Amino acid sequence: MRPIAKLLTTVLAASSLTNPMICPVAAQETKTTAERWAGDGDVPPFYRWDQPIPTRPGIMLRTATAPADVSIPAAGRAERMLYSSTDWKDAKRPTTVSGITFFPKGEPPAGGWPVIAWAHGTTGIADGCAPSVMPRSVRDTQYLGYWLDHGYAVVASDYAGLGTPGVHPYLNYRSEGISVLDAIRAALARYPELNGDKLVTVGQSQGSEGALAAAYLAPTYAPELKIRGTVATGIVAHTENVGKAAQLPSPKIYMNDADYGNSAYEILWFLGTARPLDPQETRPADYLSAGGWAMLAGAQKACFHGLLDLANEQKLPFSQFYKQPIDALERRTRAGTGFPDVHIATPVFTGTGLEDHAADPVKQYNFISAMCAAGTPVQWHYYPGKDHSGAVPASLADSPAFVSAVMAGKKPADTCAKLTPPPRS
Numbered sequence: 221m222r223p224i225a226k227l228l229t230t231v232l233a234a235s236s237l238t239n240p241m242i243c244p245v246a247a248q249e250t251k252t253t254a255e256r257w258a259g260d261g262d263v264p265p266f267y268r269w270d271q272p273i274p275t276r277p278g279i280m281l282r283t284a285t286a287p288a289d290v291s292i293p294a295a296g297r298a299e300r301m302l303y304s305s306t307d308w309k310d311a312k313r314p315t316t317v318s319g320i321t322f323f324p325k326g327e328p329p330a331g332g333w334p335v336i337a338w339a340h341g342t343t344g345i346a347d348g349c350a351p352s353v354m355p356r357s358v359r360d361t362q363y364l365g366y367w368l369d370h371g372y373a374v375v376a377s378d379y380a381g382l383g384t385p386g387v388h389p390y391l392n393y394r395s396e397g398i399s400v401l402d403a404i405r406a407a408l409a410r411y412p413e414l415n416g417d418k419l420v421t422v423g424q425s426q427g428s429e430g431a432l433a434a435a436y437l438a439p440t441y442a443p444e445l446k447i448r449g450t451v452a453t454g455i456v457a458h459t460e461n462v463g464k465a466a467q468l469p470s471p472k473i474y475m476n477d478a479d480y481g482n483s484a485y486e487i488l489w490f491l492g493t494a495r496p497l498d499p500q501e502t503r504p505a506d507y508l509s510a511g512g513w514a515m516l517a518g519a520q521k522a523c524f525h526g527l528l529d530l531a532n533e534q535k536l537p538f539s540q541f542y543k544q545p546i547d548a549l550e551r552r553t554r555a556g557t558g559f560p561d562v563h564i565a566t567p568v569f570t571g572t573g574l575e576d577h578a579a580d581p582v583k584q585y586n587f588i589s590a591m592c593a594a595g596t597p598v599q600w601h602y603y604p605g606k607d608h609s610g611a612v613p614a615s616l617a618d619s620p621a622f623v624s625a626v627m628a629g630k631k632p633a634d635t636c637a638k639l640t641p642p643p644r645s
Contacts, residue, residue, distance in 0.1 A: 257491055257504065258387045259346030259520045263353055266318075267383045269302060273314040277398070278405025278442070279304040286320055289355050294365035295374075296325035300352050303406035305380060306441075308395035309496075318383035319403045320352040321411065322364065322374040332415035333373040334627055337404050338364060339423030339430030340376065341454075342485075344523035345390060345492045350383030351376060354523070363612050367422075370620070373414055377403035379430065381492075390492025391426060392557050393457065397433025401442040404434075418627045421450045424612050425579065428452035435564050449626035450564070451619045453571040453611045455584045459559040465593035468582045468641055477537040484527035486541050487515040494553040502549065509543045511536040562587070563594040567632050569622040570598060571615035573606030574642060581642040592636035600635050602642050 266284055274281075281302045291298035300320050307313040324333060340360070343349040356364070364374050377399040381388030389395035400421060408416045423431030435450045490512075495502040504516055511534055518530045568591060572584045581602065591598050599622060603614040625632040 255387050255499075257495070257516065257520070258381065258385070259344070259349075260385050262346065262348040262521065263350065263383055266300060266302065267347065267350075267353075268385070269316045273316060274304040275314050277304050277306045277314070278402040278409065280406040280410040281316065283410065286352065290320070290352060292322060292356055292361045292365055292368070294325070294368040295322040298322050301403070301406060301410070302384070303402055305402040306398055308380065308389055308392060308398055315380060315386065316384045317377060317380050317399050317402060318350060318352055319375065319377040319399075321407050322368055322376070323411075323413070324368045324371055324373060328413040329371065331417070332413050333371060334415050334418035335404065335407070335420070336364075336367045336372045336374045336623075337400050337419060337421045337431070337434065338374050338376040339396065339400050339421065339427030339434070340379075341423075341425035341427050342390075342488065342524050343382065344527065345381070345388045345488055345519055346521055346523065347381075347383050347385075348521065349523035350378035352378050353383060359609055359612060363616070366616055366620075372623075373411075375403050375407045375414075377430075387496050388492050389496050390488050391429065391456065392493060392496070393429050393433040393559055394437070396426070396430030397437040398441060400430050400434040401438060401445060404445055405442060417446050419445060419447050420623050420626060421447060423450075423452055425454045425456050425608065428455045429457040432457055432564065432568065433559070435566050435568070436559065436562070439565065447566050448629075449567040449569065449622065449632070451569045451571075451615070451623065453615050454573065454576060454579050454608045455570060455587055456579045457559065457587050458554065458557075458583075459562050459587065459590055460555060461559070461561045462586070462590040463561075463593045465586075465589040466639075467586045467589060470583055470586065471580050477539050480531045480535055480537060481528045482538045483511070483515055483531040483534075483536045483541050484524060486538060487512065487519050487527065488524075489553075491516065491519060493557055494549055497553060497556045507542050507544060507546065507549070509540055512541045512543075515541070561594055562591045562596060564591065564596040567597045567599065567622070567626055567634070569615075569619050569632070570600045571611050571619065572600070572602040572642060573608060573611035573614065574602055574604050574644060575606060576608045576611065578608035581644075585639075585642050589639060592639055596636075597631070597634045598636050598639075599633055600639065604643075
């Protein structure tokens with residue numbers, strides 16, 4: 221594990237954390253109960269909150285100047301944050317989530333900097349895989365740098381269970397969306413230089429689901445937040461409620477058994493997506509082969525690229541990951557983690573790389589088609605020759621105009637009326 225610089229933490233708004241008339245706190249517990257196979261630990265003390273957690277979500281608990289290696293060159297400053305949130309399974313149970321806010325260089329404009337709420341892609345389930353703990357990838361450094369250079373602040377949640385204690389509910393739309401919305405709440409309350417009237421959610425891969433979920437949940441979970449629109453690339457999301465939407469046959473996943481990296485995705489799905497729905501009924505001992513157990517052990521410390529290396533070292537094909545069929549488990553998990561419907565009131569920009577082998581363009585089309593049928597205003601762009609990651613920078617050819625339009629209160633072009641299946645590049 222990479223050594224991490226010592227942090228100077230600043231506890232904010234102490235009176236609001238101790239005076240129940242200002243902000244109630246949870247009476248029953250002061251910290252998240254440790255859970256087996258959650259990948260907890262290996263993070264600085266900043267990420268552990270040992271006081272009662274406010275029952276109101278979106279309260280900033282502490283901030284700290286981020287170490288230089290987790291900031292990005294385009295940022296004038298970067299601050300880690302720890303804030304209160306809501307458990308996705310129990311609305312009465314408060315929890316803590318971490319993240320980071322990047323500010324543009326220079327002075328904020330009148331009214332404050334507009335906000336990009338960034339939802340990140342797959343990193344792992346271990347706490348040390350939280351994006352606010354690790355240096356950003358070259359792609360994300362350049363992509364987020366673009367928005368900072370153009371005068372947008374970036375509020376980036378780590379998501380529940382990454383950085384903070386407990387299981388990270390991987391590919392769980394509700395958990396991701398709640399984490400993103402409460403990050404926005406906390407940042408707006410803490411930083412007056414942010415413009416709460418100009419908010420756009422943006423995400424890629426797992427983060428596409430988080431960005432879409434934040435816009436979907438906002439009217440009921442955080443109605444005070446003025447989400448203007450969403451940018452989602454490399455969509456990884458699903459719904460069982462497609463209505464009358466045109467759908468194409470979905471390609472099977474993991475068709476190439478020689479692609480051992482599939483086992484890296486699978487352990488994250490088993491531990492973070494399937495098991496949290498019912499941990500007592502989804503026991504690793506009942507499902508995992510010896511190779512699957514090795515991946516489980518690796519996931520407690522290793523982040524996604526480390527898990528890819530481990531799977532390739534083991535030469536573990538997906539067909540040997542489990543020791544029993546998982547058809548029933550897949551059905552339960554899909555039903556328990558999918559969007560109930562996909563009507564989003566605010567405009568959505570979607571970008572798809574036609575060479576995306578991680579999130580097949582057909583599956584992306586099916587979700588976009590369902591959004592269109594549900595009445596969501598969608599603008600879809602696809603990018604020949606671009607893969608899952610490549611769609612992110614490629615989308616900058618089109619998404620800035622979309623963001624500018626929604627920030628100005630204008631309606632961007634809606635391509636639902638001419639939606640067609642994606643061509644193969």
